[in-house]
Amino acid sequence: MENKNNKFVELEQGGGGNMSNELIFEIRKFFPVVKNWKNIKDDGAVFDLGKEKLVFTTDAFIVDPIFFPGGDIGKIAICGTINDLSVMGAVPIGISLSLVIEDGFPKDDLKKIMQSIGKISKETGVPIVTGDTKVTEKGKIDKIEITTSGIGLASKIIENGGAKAGDAVIASGNLGEHTVALLASRFNYQTKIKSDCQSLTKEIQSIARYLTACKDPTRGGVAAVLNEIAEKSKIKIILNETDLPFAKETVALSGLLGIDKFSFPSEGRFVATVAKKDAEKVIKVLQRFNRKAKIIGTVTKGNGVWLKTKLGGEKKIEVPRGKLIPRIC
């Protein structure tokens, strides 16, 4: 296993789990200058403007396939950045859009992707204010890559480290359906489930003041983001197997492909912690957007993320390792 000793970047390091964190750490060590920016390890970095706080985020998108039931790479690219700002408690004010397009990419497909970006921009009122477009030789990239950056303003930042013992853990709807739609089309399964890809800005703004921690479970899924909240908040999260926010199709596909459903990314959902006294009220509001919003667990003293199983045992929910590969034996 000689060439595993860190000479090359490995695919597993892009999966959103432990190995991604190691890679990010290796990259970040070259940038010691931080100045007045805060939250540089969160979904967005924060700059204090005095009365308000500026939140800045960026994300690169590669998706296979680029069109899938419920969305396309463009919709993910704009929603992803809007959502990264939203989970920090910010109202997005402007987005930049950079495209790298492979020579020979169909204009019709480009049009469809731009239309879906335009549609979300219109619906959310978040403008695309600047951008860049490059075309590369055939084979240098896979079809199209999109990078979006965004800025937003917040009066109060929702910290990932703010969860407290006694809080309730909530999900804004069923999780992982983006992954179900994608994996189904990649491995030739048929299902009615569509990607959950959508902007979260209105949902989060409606209840932002109650949230003690908030994340959107994209890469690494709910397993990764709840572990992050637990670690940063120095608390333990317990989920109940009987209250899990998964559709029966998600459970089935997870079983069929042998991939843990807790690691399935969503592109239009968030999980958060709220004080127990506010939990019912928050869920009522969220159910106006998505009737599947619910309380999925509790926060206690301790550490890690645990699942209380139907049989009464406790199972640790780990940060996912490596990439999502179906396994057989």
Add this chain to the structure above:
Amino acid sequence: MRITTNKILSEIEKKATQIDRPLRFMELCGTHSQTIAEHGIKELMPKNISLVSGPGCPVCVTDQSDIDIVVGLALFGIPIAVYGDTMQVPGNLMSLEEAKRNGADVRIIYSISEAVEMQKEKPNLVFFGLGFETTSGMTAWAIKNGLTVYSAHKLFPPAMEALLRNKKIKLDGFIDPGHVSAIIGTEVFQKFEIPQVVAGFSGEDVLLAIDMLLGQILENKPRVENAYERLVKKGGNKKALAMIFEVFEVGNAKWRGLGEIKGSGLKIRKKYQKQDAQFVHKKLIEKIKKKIKIKPSACKCGEVLQGLIEPKACPLFGKICTPENPKGACMVSVEGSCNMEYRYGK
């Protein structure tokens, strides 16, 4: 379901107290180990019951020499198709994943029928066939449909026999595999004089099997019971068995950890030798074998597979052997004992 669980658990508690001596049950199938870990079943057991994992993870028991040969074939330019978790198993030279990174044509497939399709465009494609009776039937079907195969397929009962022969291993009962039994039936297990229950894969299924094992011990009547009748028939799946033995014949096989076990392997019959990679690439394989330099390793996979030691007793465990950088097969497969101990252990 809650009521059922509580009822079974209290039965287990009651019987374990009555028996009042330490009991060791071995689950033979990797998916049962997974179920036990996933539901935290070990914690629910009375103090005198311990559950140990057996050699039922197909990737884990695949011998180093088979990995080395297939890696060798790949490096000599032969396209290889494999099931996903075979990729990372370390060989003496490298894993298939590393061979792929070095430019070899190694493809992950989900179902062997994909390999049959690929073979139409890549006629020299070799499928690395591994697994027990469950996957052997599919491989037999694929061979009948034109696929060339390197067979490391194994039969399950001879491994159980080998475990029982080893006097160092003390066991009070087997949880027999679910899908293997669906193919081979339950009658074949009757020759083993130890309490056995064929179980399904839900948490309740496994608890039920443990309760039934305890029942057999209390009555002092070791036998084979079937707690998975909704799937497993007494005589197994006759159609699949016929397909397996039309294409394969019984031979010896090397198991990681257990060594060579007589009559435990499936060799491709002469009738299909043109699709037997060991026949087609005979000279190349000889060449590869000569080049293999066996690296000594402190990996204790072999003992872990037999339930002789716990994963944590291996000096490599968690230190230089982790799921990200596995040194042994038991850490590679998500059904491997070491991998599970690493992920679920407290």
Add this chain to the structure above:
Amino acid sequence: MCLAIPGKIMAIKNQLATVDFSGIEKEINISLVDVKIGEYVMVHAGFAIEKMDDEYAKEMQGYLKKK
């Protein structure tokens, strides 16, 4: 990796059947079993390996009656 969930045969075309697993459908090879539409099968790596009783966990029901 053995699957714990059975699938229902929705359609059959030669050696292939469309099998439904709680809302997820997939083409499955049925060369190793004799099945009809409407029956349940256990699937392993893209192949149906055996027919399955559709009443869930009849062993469990039997167990409960016995006690």
